[in-house]
Amino acid sequence: MRAVELFEQRRSSSEAARAVGMHPESVRRWRRLWEQGGAQALRRRPATGRPPELDDTRVEMVRLRRPPGRSSLLDSLHPVSTS
Structure with missing residues (x-):
């Protein structure tokens, strides 16, 4: 994931957001997850909630x-x- 590469390069969340074309708040949330659990924490999880x-x-x-x-x-x- 490109955002993880940028986090590892110590780039700011705002800079990473611009680079990957995402909203800065989304990238800040990714960074918090990455800081807590590494790249594995950013892997997709099964959908939760009410079934269709x-x-x-x-x-x-x-x-x-x-x-x-x-x-x-x-x-x-x-x-x-x-x-």
């Missing part, structure tokens, strides 16, 4: 009922397969 109510079949049903040419949050969460 719609399975892939129902998401596709909603997409098919939508007027043509309209995009929505569903398109980013469940991209249309072209195969």
Whole structure:
């Protein structure tokens, strides 16, 4: 991860944020995690919280009922397969 390389080079959080194109507060949060647990602390974790109510079949049903040419949050969460 590029941000970790910058942390190891003792670059500021603001400088790292500009370099990776992220909000400075996000990079400050990453730095705190990195300082507490190293690069391993920045690894992805399984999602927590309430499970989705719609399975892939129902998401596709909603997409098919939508007027043509309209995009929505569903398109980013469940991209249309072209195969």
